[in-house]
Amino acid sequence: MTERSGKNRYWGKLTPPKSKAEFFDAITMPAPAGEGTVATIRLYGPIDSWGGWWGISASDVSDVLDALPESVTQIILRINSPGGEVFEAMSILNMLRAHKAAVLGVVDGLAASAGSVIAVGCDETVMSPGTTMMIHSPSSIAWGNAAEMRKTADILDGIEESIIEIYRDKAGESAWGELLSAETWFTAQKAVESGLADRVAVVKDAGETATAGADDEDPADPLEGDDVEDMYQSARAHLGLRPIGASASPKPPSSPEPGEPNRKENVVDHDAFKAGIRERLGMTDANASEEQITAALDETLTEQADTPAAPTASIPAGTQLIEDNVLTQMRADAAAGREAREQQISDRRDGIIADAMKTGRISAASAPNFRAMLDADETAAAKVIDSLAPNAVHVEEVGHSDTLTSADDSLYGSIFPTAKEA
Structure with missing residues (x-):
């Protein structure tokens, strides 16, 4: 019931x-x-x-x-x-x-x-x-x-x-x-x-x-009028630990009859509850009254309400945010750029070797060694190659040139002209 x-x-x-x-x-x-x-x-x-x-x-x-x-x-x-x-x-x-x-x-x-x-x-x-x-x-x-x-x-x-x-x-x-x-x-x-x-x-x-x-009792009942409301508001504040005048209405104890929550004995609830609130509020006075505890809780809640929200983390000056797909593309482009640059360096060094061979400064046999020197220290190796005397090394095989003819070949040619010359 x-x-x-x-x-x-x-x-x-x-x-x-x-x-x-x-x-x-x-x-x-x-x-x-x-x-x-x-x-x-x-x-x-x-x-x-x-x-x-x-x-x-x-x-x-x-x-x-x-x-x-x-x-x-x-x-x-x-x-x-x-x-x-x-x-x-x-x-x-x-x-x-x-x-x-x-x-x-x-x-x-x-x-x-x-x-x-x-x-x-x-x-x-x-x-x-x-x-x-x-x-x-x-x-x-x-x-x-x-x-x-x-x-x-x-x-x-x-x-x-x-x-x-x-x-x-x-x-x-x-x-x-x-x-x-x-x-x-x-x-x-x-x-x-x-x-x-x-x-x-x-x-x-x-x-x-x-x-x-x-x-x-006093004929002017102290429980009449405004005093009655003050008493009820105080009770609400104590029960709910809210400031006096809180909008929430009090919730009187419920009956333990079948079908309803059972309000059983609270053995150490009141004193333990007060002690727990005092501890969380940092109150050291073990004899603090309920009004003092309520006032301290109100003050704490007010301070929390007045505390500004934590500022949003800002981006340092000179820093830019980019999307993942943009970053991936930038990395790919950088890798391609490095590869092209490396090819340019390689082509330039190959050109130095080719020019040194053409001017007779180095032979084909020594070309790989000079190429390795360029890879190790291009500036120093280029200076060494430039210091070599040009035309010190034959760059064309005898008998295969279209432009150079020895004296013997000229005499032989005047005596036995080729079919083309005849």
């Missing part, structure tokens, strides 16, 4: 009340026998250390108990709660146990999680017809290294044992560990059969509604 309604239930979609009396109160009336007084306290809502309309805190309960008349000898504690913070529940239970009045716990709707701990711990526990009780293992949220998480797990194990002691004192020995691990839901009759409740019955209220301590 997931419907959230009823005069005294203010988690979920309903508008938060302006007064604690609208969902958490106590009334008193004379006992039937005429001796002493019976007080009824309604615990309708989540159990939460924040108090206010976020839930019922140990401080809220202590205020109501302190305001009860001295004549009270019996307290009827009416419960309809999804549970909440286990330490707050233990504190509430122990305050009720420490009170001189006997405490009758009456489950009016749901006594789940930490709410079941309070119900079972009363002097007598009554399940109203059609009601439900749920028990489960405690849970928490943790962050940190493996050692820190193992430490949290050890803490949870210890808290579970403390919860089992409450159930064991009421119902005796049972497989409590397995029942808690399985998250066990009991009908009214099953709760009685398990020993967690004493009977199923309808218990009448103590009388007409009247809020304990209400007459002491």
Whole structure:
């Protein structure tokens, strides 16, 4: 069942009340026998250390108990709660146990999680017809290294044992560990059969509604008008760690009924969360208030918003960006240019050798050596070749020239003219 309604239930979609009396109160009336007084306290809502309309805190309960008349000898504690913070529940239970009045716990709707701990711990526990009780293992949220998480797990194990002691004192020995691990839901009759409740019955209220301590409130209700909005804005800022006046609306705790997320006990969530925020903000004061932490977070967020974006990397002067395909083509062109240049150098050196042979400075046999000298040091080799005397080496074979004729050949030719000459 997931419907959230009823005069005294203010988690979920309903508008938060302006007064604690609208969902958490106590009334008193004379006992039937005429001796002493019976007080009824309604615990309708989540159990939460924040108090206010976020839930019922140990401080809220202590205020109501302190305001009860001295004549009270019996307290009827009416419960309809999804549970909440286990330490707050233990504190509430122990305050009720420490009170001189006997405490009758009456489950009016749901006594789940930490709410079941309070119900079972009363002097007598009554399940109203059609009601439900749920028990489960405690849970928490943790962050940190493996050692820190193992430490949290050890803490949870210890808290579970403390919860089992409450159930064991009421119902005796049972497989409590397995029942808690399985998250066990009991009908009214099953709760009685398990020993967690004493009977199923309808218990009448103590009388007409009247809020304990209400007459002491200032006629100009401090929870009216602008102060109410300030209180709600402050609560939003604390819960969401946003600046007061943030646009996001508060999200009250959700019910753990079937089909909805289960709001189970937060063992070390509040203090650990504050410590984690302080550490990230660099705050060294372990006693810093929530307002100081919120202010520091606001300042940090403002500084981050004012910090200019990192400049875009600039290209150094004289540097050009080119595409990959252009770079590839440029490399190919450079290779072709180098090849053409090398061919020009080779042709020039071949020309030097050819000219030296033509002018009779070097012979064909020595040409390769001089060519190698040019490859090694063209300037020095060219100077050596130029220093050689021209015509020192025959460059044409005798008897094969068309231009040069010896004296013997001339005499022979005059005596025996060739056929062409005849």
